[in-house]
Amino acid sequence: MGGWGLSQPLVLKQRTNGAAKSHPLSSGLWLWTEFGENHNIIRADLGGLMDLETLYRGVEQSINHTRASRSRRHSMDRAYNIEVLLGVDDSVVQFHGKDHVQKYLLTLMNIVNEIYHDRSLGAKINVVLVRIIMLGYGKSMSLIELGNPSQSLENVCRWAFLQQKQDTGDAEYHDHAIFLTRQEFGPTGMQGYAPVTGMCHPVRSCTLNHEDGFSSAFVVAHETGHVLGMEHDGQGNRCGDEVHLGSIMAPLVQAAFHRFHWSRCSMQELGRYIHSYDCLRDDPFDHNWPSLPQLPGLHYSMNEQCRFDFGVGYALCTALQKAGQSGPQYRTFDPCKQLWCSHPDNPFFCKTKKGPPIDGTMCGNGKHCFKGHCIWLTPDIIKQDGNWGSWTEFGQCSRTCGGGVQFRTRDCDNPRPANGGRPCVGATDQFQMCNSEECDDIYSDPREEQCRASDPRHDLHSNIHQWLPYVHPDPNKRCHLYCQSKGTREVTSMYRMVLDGTRCSYKDPHSVCVKGECEKMGCDGMIGSSKQEDKCGVCGGDSSSCKTFKDTIIRTTKKQGFLKVLEVPQGARHLLIQELKAAPHSLAVKNEASGLFFLNGEGDIPETRSLIEKGVEWEYENDNGKETLQSTGPLTHGVLIMVKLQGDEDVHLSYKYMMNMDSNSALQNNMLVEDSAYEWAPKKWSYCSKLCGGGKKYQRYGCRRIADSKMVHKSFCNKSNRKPIGDVRDCNPKPCPPPIWVTGEWQNCSKPCGKTGLQVRSVSCIQPSEDNTTRSIHNKHCNDNRPESRQACNRHPCPTQWRVGPWTQCSVTCGNGTQQRQALCHPRDNTIGLCLDSKPDIIRICRMDPCPKGTSDLNKNGNMLIQFSSRHNLYPKISSRQRCHGDRSVFCRIETLGRYCALPDFRRLCCKTCANETGTNVSTPVATPSFYISIPYHQSFYISNPFNNSSYTLSYQQSLYVSVPYCDSS
Template identity: 30%
Template sequence: EKKQTRASLVCAEFQICSASEARRRSPDPEPWAPRTHYRIAAFGQRFHLNLSADSGFVAPTYQVTHLGGGPRGHAHCFYTGHVNADIGHTAVVSLCTGLVTLHGLAPPYLCDLLTPYQPTRSLCSAGSSLLCVLCLACPIIGGPSHLDTLNGAISSEQPPTKDSALGSGAQLHTRQKRFLSYPRIVEVMVTADSKMVQHHGRHLQHYILTLMSIVAAIYRDPSVGNLINIVVVKLVVIHNEQEGPSITFNAATTLHNFCVWQQTQNVLDDAHALHHDTAVLITREDICRARNKCDTLGLAELGTMCDPYRSCSISEENGLSAAFTIAHELGHVFNMPHDDSFKCKEAGVKHQYHVMAPTLNYHTSPWTWSKCSRKYITEFLDTGYGECLLDEPVIRSYELPLQLPGQIYDVNKQCELMFGPGSQVCPYMKQCKRLWCTSAEGVHRGCRTQHMPLADGTECGHGMHCRHGHCVNKEIQTRPLNGEWGPWEPYGTCTRTCGGGIRSAARECNKPEPRNGGKYCVGRRMKFRSCNTDPCPKGRKDFREEQCSKFDGKHFNINGLPPNVRWLPKYSGILMKDRCKLFCRVAGTTAYYQLKDRVADGTPCGPDTNDICVQGLCRQAGCDHVLNSKARRDKCGVCGGDNSSCRTLAGTFNNVQYGYNEVIRIPSGATNIDIRQHSYSGKPDDDNYLALSDSQGSFILNGNFVVSMFKREISVQGTKLEYSGSDNAVERINCTDRIEEELILQVLSVGNLYNPDVRYSFNIPIEDQMEQFVWDPYSGVTVSRCGVLSIPLMEITGYQTPLFGISFSFDVIVHNVWLQCSVTCGEGTQARYVSCRDTHGGVADESYCAHLPRPPEVSTCFSPCGQWRAGEWSSVSYFIFPLLVFV
């Protein structure tokens, strides 16, 4: 790796000279001039600077808003232009830092305007039309110079409307960018409260931009594992506290108030140039997590980036170290936990105290990120929570020769910013790793620190300055080195032994790793491959159920849970975006909890889809359990089939008798079951309810006069059926998968005995032999109001009938259950229901049985008429109707 050293500045001579500012006449001058002119006389030459305000290193429509007061000092410090009207001779000026460079001249000149705008000194007389200038003729030795930019945090974007660079705008920002390292631009609105205005005065804006430049440098460190650019789009300065959010000592209340208020300052359209993705409040209020517990420096809600209502944070300003607090709170907004949190321990990451350290101590490294932070911000972005950061503005880069923060604010000024006026650097603890300062009373009162490093650029010895907490030679700084991808790692082990697992491979941005502010790699960082796609054996637990069962016996100190608690998967009622989180239900109850942030790779996203979860994201998969496959089951339940292996059976039922009435038997192997019971009045309560029992007659849904009102799932030998609950105008049972045992559909009729309106359909396989149909005189099981069960006589009749030239035999089961005789005594008639049924018991169209003799539907009946005759008195008896219970 070749290192390029920064070019040296050797100043051969210097002069103290003067410059005059030539403004155009205006009856109402602006607080800042979009164009201005300076004349400098030095080294026997006259330099005429024709300058324009340069906001190229900030967002193109970067805006400063003053609430309750006017601007103070220079709103725009930075100017660029030409020298002596020659476009080949350029000038770059910062009126805030007083630095002027003249390029294209022989030799080039470096001038320091000792202006009243500088935060550290003021050597010129107030109101003077002349500006004191220290001019140096400085030939550049070495190669091309690279001067560190103070405000690298703030990008230049042209043109002002961000969507112009996108063509179709935000539509390009789709889920296809998942698992890619892609440039993320965080558009920030920074708000400074009235106490900040009182403390920093006219230097406030430049001071805040200095803080944000440090924040941006922290997020450019390669240890974060992503390419993240911090861009300030708006600065709101609150002069009158009544004009802004209510800021109190209570950190939680202040955060809430600020989050609500910042919404009013935002433009929700992400394509708008003044839209912000997150808002930062910087305050000098001593914020506290509780009364008398004021060790809090900042507060933010976890994982709220891109949420227009909750993407916000507050930070207490205590000097340049506030930049680390801002970076820390933004980390929470990016869903990063503290470095010592349970989540980091669960991820197998040992204690590493970096930006997300919960407290600051000697071992904290606030410039870099822990592996845990890198893991969580990467997962956050890869699972789609950072979509608003995918703006792609046209960025125009400027290498502005601006000073590092430590050059603007010397070490004593840093102490004053942190501990108040009069504080100076501790004479016994001069080091870059920690800033130790005396109190205002003097060194005899001891030294103290907030465990923050000295600002970059602070001198730490002859020819040395501080960089990221280390004292290094000023001359050995290298140019930014962009990162490049290393080789792909081998694919890992399969996440499942059957049913479709996932193997993954990753690569690192380490050939080379970005250095000195160089860009992180862009492109795919993970790839996936399906494995073990064969179906699992019948009877095996559902994969999500296996993951829930691993927590059996763990109650997590939740009140009311027994020590032998059993956990089952929770499917219904989960938001689409949360389908790849592990929600488990307490067996026997409706209570459920999130037990893991994500399910294992290869877990189906739900019971009604082939898609699978990969790295916490629901990805397309086929019925063949292959990732990105488009294979689907046909209506017969055959993966990749053509719908030719089954036929649809459909029918209705609207007979009413008190109690449970059998509708139809759904045979084993049926698929795409859809059963609906329509309320007669269009309201949920119509006294008719669907019920299911298995082939043995045991109820599996709404049995024993106990009806489930709410949505639930029913598992039948591994097949999931969904039930809408009875509290619906259209009560429904549905299932797309194949059932492995016969189900008996019934309808429970109670109350006013309104006629039910049951409509059903399902598909059954077409067997190798041609389907057989029979006439089935059948009246259904009847339950009278007195609870007496009519037991039908069974008549077995054998048939031998040729059908389409194929001879086969089958039996017809005739249930001789006749309806009530038309007369109570004497001779009358009675009827029975006759339907055409297949050998599975399913109702078919009568045309299938047209070739068979139809059994009689009407018969004569006779019963002798009785006469009155008195008998013995019997004892009193009672009958209690069953009570219908809703659950």
């Protein structure tokens, strides 16, 4: 398995800033799934998992994972962190003991983390344990519904959703929930259940796992792989050839500690989805979990691992040991190859999961298991995790002005990873902004400079071009250098990234490109900051200094040529010019400083396009003669809006733009001219301050340009003379009528049926006046008899119906068996309902061809049933006081098998069915040689002459199933 890391057993977080689908599963069962799939697996050698029907609908809701207080990483080679909530039910806590369960869970999750560190995955993923919750008996029983995996998974996912921290910046905020139980939530052998591609979803990012020893780590890794988007190897992909090599995502998982890998399909499927899981990009927090030894087996003996794998009483198989001078010794079999276990009641009947003990397990005097071998541990074979060295100084800035970036680096050499040790986690480089002061040339545009410097013959035909800057519409390609030919308007890639520090987009003046990725920055120049400009460019402002200029322009055409219709000043933002009706004329734009046209000049064809001029992006649309021109701005220079006249139709335009009317900004925008050109002039009287009861109105003054008598911003008049004091008049002296409540119409009901339907309406306190006008006032002014604004509606049961899944394949290949299907009462819209019809049958008898002579009807999947003779009782009676948690096998529901309730082991397997058995004599043993139950996936062997050392022999069964006898112990 490799090493384990002394100081950090887990990667811990450190804070730095649809449509229905059916598909076949390995047992031959077909599923019908809505809005996402669930996956379960069969683990061939780790205590198998069988597929069962799943009908799980995740709670369809979304939350915004913009964790403002937690920084995103800035390089594609950084690790993804899956922050895990680990839920553990009472069955796991009681089995391992309250004093020991935490250390066991940390070791198990450390193994899962190591599995995701395997290089075959093709991505750096850390499994980060942020929280452990251990449930009591009552809550555990309410979450796990025996024999119903889909409902159990839904319960667990909903429980995990309720445990979520509200603050995304909380150290215990989780991305994914892993739930462990030793209860049988599904048929015998089912070990895991999970939604597919549910990662980061508030409800569907969860897995349900059966815990039965450290090999359960492969089940947890497999199920989490489904949530990340991985499918079973060989099912819908071409990776079936990797299953027998120990691939993690095999339908029958055969991975073991000394032999596991992620298939090429798993790597490809993960790569398809991983970039969409935004919640995994957070930098980690630090959690003070107890440290673990470098090798996990140093804390766990083979006897303890046998107990974890097979239950209480199991220990290392005594048949593999013999007495020696210095204590028990092993026979010729190396105990580190495979862990074989037996129970004291039958010490020569041994089991294995076909995997070795975990690394570090003691296997002899001074020796330990390591990668399946019993060896002396030496420093040269123990892994060494890497650790970061010191940061270098920041290097040269990428630009001399206008904002660039500079980097510093560090190496993973303190120490370097060795012998399979994990590499350093985190970035090898960091960057910061530099030289942010503006350039002397206010029109400088780095992207334009890079295009201008490109080869003028850069095209397929070696034509000469003047290249203009172009931003690709795909956000993922905005840091690739694309340029547009001024002559042909063709767009081409220059096959390189833009220089570091270049703006990602002209519409976002702060985010910059760094090593080919767009890095989000705030208007304060801080990396990862969420601070934004208001509508008129004030960083962190509230738009209070913004002023909108808008009007309609109508001009009568008298001659052909260009007609100037509007001057837009430097600094204008959110400019929008629209032609009110289609006309043969065309809009044109001229740079006021240079006097040159840059849109629709002489000889240009007025066709829809976007262009960039002096660092400002413009979008021009011509829709069958009806034109629209817009720019986010801010304009680096004033522009003249022109109309190229054609024909004799009038010009009808509307315009709108915003300005920051702060006086300093006005100066910067060259809006102030000679003082004598402006004067204070009276404007309209204000509205009365009250509708009734006596109010005031005021004479207002504004700044007027003398040349054309147009009102302009007050800053133009501030230096010429003092603003006059306006007159004040009384108004609306009549007393006010009493305020009244006014209600609106009831809106449509929120639900068509169920128990939660509501409809709402508006309720306002209105003050009427003598002139029949009204205004809304505070509710406190109206009386206390406020009309209802909410009422219940459509509170009646929703129509429901039974929905059934398909029948499974017959449980036997010959003779008589059973088929199953699932039936669910399905209300509409997930509301409350009750199916009135009787529930459809969910189990039925199936009859296959007669079995060959010497085999049994109970034989499943063609497995050979083997009977071992015994002179004494191998299976003691089951106490009648033993607690019954329900039937543990689907065979219990076969009525013809009720006669086997006389057998103690059948009665233990089917305690609920046998307890309900009435009218049947179950005290008489059945007249049949023996009864068999298949134990999946365990190998076993029997010592033929256990007390005769001179004729010691071993025989063992190689098939995936081996059956043992159930004999009447009375």
